[in-house]
Amino acid sequence: MSVLVGTQTIGVRAALGTWLHPDGSDAQRIVAYLRVPRTLVGILAGAALGVAGGLLQGVTRNALAGPEVLGVNAGAALAVVLGIAVFGVHTFGGWVWFSFAGAALAGAGVYTLGSLGRGGATPVKLALAGAAATALLGGLTTALTLLDINTFTAYRYWSVGALTSADAAVIRTALPFLAVGAVLAVASARALDAFALGDDMARSLGQGLAAGRATAALGVVVLAGTAVALAGPIAFVGLTVPHMARAIAGPAHRWLLPYSAVIAPIVLLAADVLGRVIARPQEVQAGIVTAIAGAPFFVALVRRRGLASL
Numbered sequence: 001m002s003v004l005v006g007t008q009t010i011g012v013r014a015a016l017g018t019w020l021h022p023d024g025s026d027a028q029r030i031v032a033y034l035r036v037p038r039t040l041v042g043i044l045a046g047a048a049l050g051v052a053g054g055l056l057q058g059v060t061r062n063a064l065a066g067p068e069v070l071g072v073n074a075g076a077a078l079a080v081v082l083g084i085a086v087f088g089v090h091t092f093g094g095w096v097w098f099s100f101a102g103a104a105l106a107g108a109g110v111y112t113l114g115s116l117g118r119g120g121a122t123p124v125k126l127a128l129a130g131a132a133a134t135a136l137l138g139g140l141t142t143a144l145t146l147l148d149i150n151t152f153t154a155y156r157y158w159s160v161g162a163l164t165s166a167d168a169a170v171i172r173t174a175l176p177f178l179a180v181g182a183v184l185a186v187a188s189a190r191a192l193d194a195f196a197l198g199d200d201m202a203r204s205l206g207q208g209l210a211a212g213r214a215t216a217a218l219g220v221v222v223l224a225g226t227a228v229a230l231a232g233p234i235a236f237v238g239l240t241v242p243h244m245a246r247a248i249a250g251p252a253h254r255w256l257l258p259y260s261a262v263i264a265p266i267v268l269l270a271a272d273v274l275g276r277v278i279a280r281p282q283e284v285q286a287g288i289v290t291a292i293a294g295a296p297f298f299v300a301l302v303r304r305r306g307l308a309s310l
Contacts, residue, residue: 002039002269003031006276007283010035034164040171041163041230042269042286046237048178048227050264051185052220053238054245054257058192059216060111064127064301066239067103067224071133073233075106076225078141085144085151092170092229096177100225106133107220161234161287163272170230177226182261184219188212189253196251234287236294237264243301 004010014027015035022028049067056065056072067073079102083089089098110133114126145152191212194202199209227234244267245259268286271293275284 001273002042003035005273006030006035007281033167037167037171038163038272039269042272043265044171044174044178045163045227045231045234046265046268047261048181048223048230049234049238049268050241050245050260050262051181051257052223052227053240053264054242054253054260055185055188055192055216055220055223056107056238057242058195058253058256059188059213059220060126061195062126063243064239064298066236066242067220067227068134068233068235068237069127069239069298070130071106071110071137072103072220072224073228073235073238074134074137074141075102075104075109076100076228077233078102078106078137078144080229081141081144081151081155084155085148092173096174096226096229099229100221103225103228104221106137107217109133160285161232161290162285163231163268164285174226174230177222181219181223181226184215184222185257188216188219189257192216192253193251232287234268235291236298237268237290239301240294240297241267 003015004012008027008030010027010031014025015031017023017025018028018031052072053066056067056070057063060070076099079098080095082102083095083098087094087098089095110126110129113133114129117125141155145155191202191207194205194207195209195212197205202209202212224238241260241264242256244263245256248263249255249259268290271289272286275286275289278284
């Protein structure tokens with residue numbers, strides 16, 4: 001559907017003809033140069049966000065954790081804007097390093113802030129710290145884009161979360177980073193299962209707490225940073241998808257993370273397709289659709305009895 005549906009609907013025969021019988025028609029150019037890259041970006045960015053959300057919820061033992069809720073996406077976005085405005089970086093290869101740095105600093109800052117005081121890093125404290133950090137970082141990002149028209153032009157569509165700004169070269173550049181993030185996720189799955197039993201039980205099972213958390217945290221930074229560089233700060237996919245995967249596959253991370261990697265692209269591409277058709281002939285970017293759909297889910301999650309009492 002992501003290849004066929006849009007402001008111009010394209011038939012299956014025309015789409016297959018792009019490779020089987022290329023004739024240079026408008027429909028085939030749309031498929032080859034717009035729809036297929038857009039779909040690949042949705043698959044890669046969605047999988048990265050879904051796995052990053054599962055890792056973050058596991059390492060913090062917090063059902064409210066997600067790259068967008070804990071400020072990771074906002075930190076990555078601010079760093080990318082700094083790269084554009086201050087250092088003149090306008091390519092994915094440059095953006096991604098700024099995105100990594102911003103994601104790491106924001107995530108570490110929010111976790112540190114949420115850990116202060118009695119009780120340590122509780123779900124509600126982390127969510128509040130993440131909301132405050134997201135508001136602050138978002139305000140700084142807006143200020144930078146308003147002060148520089150060139151930065152604003154480069155940033156305005158990307159900032160809402162869109163799948164339209166990447167091409168084949170960007171996708172090829174992103175693949176090694178996503179592969180590294182996937183390896184880190186697989187390597188941390190067993191440790192995350194042990195962490196769910198508590199620190200003392202994890203130690204008794206032979207898991208190194210510092211090494212396991214560092215591996216998972218690095219996986220979050222690489223995956224979320226790459227996803228933000230690819231598609232902008234997509235909201236709520238990293239928060240909601242692990243809960244869907246957990247309902248299907250159970251709590252074991254060796255299954256939860258792969259299911260998240262499959263479900264998240266479906267959710268993101270469904271939002272993108274919906275955004276193409278609800279305001280024809282204009283389009284609503286995927287990040288706006290996921291934000292509108294994900295906000296009620298987040299409110300319902302917070303109001304669950306088990307979380308509200310924390």
